[in-house]
Amino acid sequence: MTSLTGMPLASIPSPSVGVWHLGFIPIRAYALCFVIAIAFxxxxxxxxxxxxxGEKGAISDIAFPAVIFGLIGARLYHVITDWQTYFGSRAIKEPYRALFIWEGGLSIWGAVALGGVGVWLACRRRGLSLGAVADTIAPSIAFGQAIARWGNWFNQELYGSPTTLPWGLEIDQAHGGEPGVLYHPTFLYESLWDAALGFGLILAGRRFTLRHGRLFALYVAGYTLGRFWIEGLRIDPVGGVDHAVTLLGLRINQWTSIVLFVGALVYLWMTRNKDTEEIVAPASQHKASHEENGGQDSDATNMP
Known part of the structure; x- marks a missing residue:
C-alpha cells in the first residue's frame, strides 16, 4: 500500500538534519554516535x-591510545580503499576532505587493526596480557559498533539496494536516493547483528573457557559472518567513484570478511588447548591482593 505521494506507508524515514549548532559550535550526529559508543x-x-x-582504571588508560590509533586506522582504511573519491582525475572530493571524518568513512577493519596496536603498546607498558584485554573488550566493541552505526543513518549513507519491505529506508535525492524508492537499511541490520553478537559473546564467556584471545576471535568470526551478508546488500561505490570495485563478484569488504573469518577460525583451533596464566594485574597489585586474602589466591582472575 502506498501513500498519495507514491511512498509506501510503512518505511523508515531518514533524519533531515544531521548537525545541530550550539551557538557557533556544530554538534554532528555522526560524531556524537561514536562518542557515545566509545564511552559505553x-x-x-x-x-x-x-x-x-584487573586494576581499576586500567581499561580507561588503555582506551586512550586505542581510540587515537583506532580513529587513524579507521580513516586510513577508508581513504586507501576509496582513494578515487579524493585523488585522481575522477575524484569527486578535494584531497583535503580526506581528513573530514565527520562526513563519514570510518572503517571497523582499520579501527580494530590499528587500535589493536594501541592496545598492545599499552598492555606492554603495563605488563598485562594482550589476550586477556582483548577478550575483555570484545563484547564492548560489538556493542560500540551497534551504537556507532546509527551515525550512518544520520548521514544517509551505506544503505542497501532497493526493497519493497515495510522497513525500507527513505533516502533523500541529495544523498543518492530516488523518489518513491526505499532501500535496505543496512545500518539497522548491522546494528541489530552487532548488539546480538555482544550479548552472545558475554554468554559464551560465561559458559565456556575462552581465554588467550579466543573470545575476541569469536567476535571476529561472528562479526565477519554477518558483515559478509550485509555487505552484499550495499550499493555504495566502495573502491570506486560511481561503482563498487569487485573481485569475482564480491566487494572489497566481503573479501576482507572472508579472510578475517578464516583467520579467526584458525586462531581458535590453534589456541584451543592453551591454558597458561594470563596477567590481569601488575605484580604489585597481585601481591597486595594476595596479602589481603590471607595468603590465598583470589578467583577473580578466573572469571569470564
Whole structure:
C-alpha cells in the first residue's frame, strides 16, 4: 500500500538534519554516535576487567591510545580503499576532505587493526596480557559498533539496494536516493547483528573457557559472518567513484570478511588447548591482593 505521494506507508524515514549548532559550535550526529559508543564501551570493559581481577582504571588508560590509533586506522582504511573519491582525475572530493571524518568513512577493519596496536603498546607498558584485554573488550566493541552505526543513518549513507519491505529506508535525492524508492537499511541490520553478537559473546564467556584471545576471535568470526551478508546488500561505490570495485563478484569488504573469518577460525583451533596464566594485574597489585586474602589466591582472575 502506498501513500498519495507514491511512498509506501510503512518505511523508515531518514533524519533531515544531521548537525545541530550550539551557538557557533556544530554538534554532528555522526560524531556524537561514536562518542557515545566509545564511552559505553569503556564503561562496560572496565566492569568486565574489574570482574576478572584487573586494576581499576586500567581499561580507561588503555582506551586512550586505542581510540587515537583506532580513529587513524579507521580513516586510513577508508581513504586507501576509496582513494578515487579524493585523488585522481575522477575524484569527486578535494584531497583535503580526506581528513573530514565527520562526513563519514570510518572503517571497523582499520579501527580494530590499528587500535589493536594501541592496545598492545599499552598492555606492554603495563605488563598485562594482550589476550586477556582483548577478550575483555570484545563484547564492548560489538556493542560500540551497534551504537556507532546509527551515525550512518544520520548521514544517509551505506544503505542497501532497493526493497519493497515495510522497513525500507527513505533516502533523500541529495544523498543518492530516488523518489518513491526505499532501500535496505543496512545500518539497522548491522546494528541489530552487532548488539546480538555482544550479548552472545558475554554468554559464551560465561559458559565456556575462552581465554588467550579466543573470545575476541569469536567476535571476529561472528562479526565477519554477518558483515559478509550485509555487505552484499550495499550499493555504495566502495573502491570506486560511481561503482563498487569487485573481485569475482564480491566487494572489497566481503573479501576482507572472508579472510578475517578464516583467520579467526584458525586462531581458535590453534589456541584451543592453551591454558597458561594470563596477567590481569601488575605484580604489585597481585601481591597486595594476595596479602589481603590471607595468603590465598583470589578467583577473580578466573572469571569470564
Amino acid at each position: 564501551g569503556i564503561w562496560l570493559s572496565e566492569r568486565r576487567w574489574r570482574a576478572r581481577g
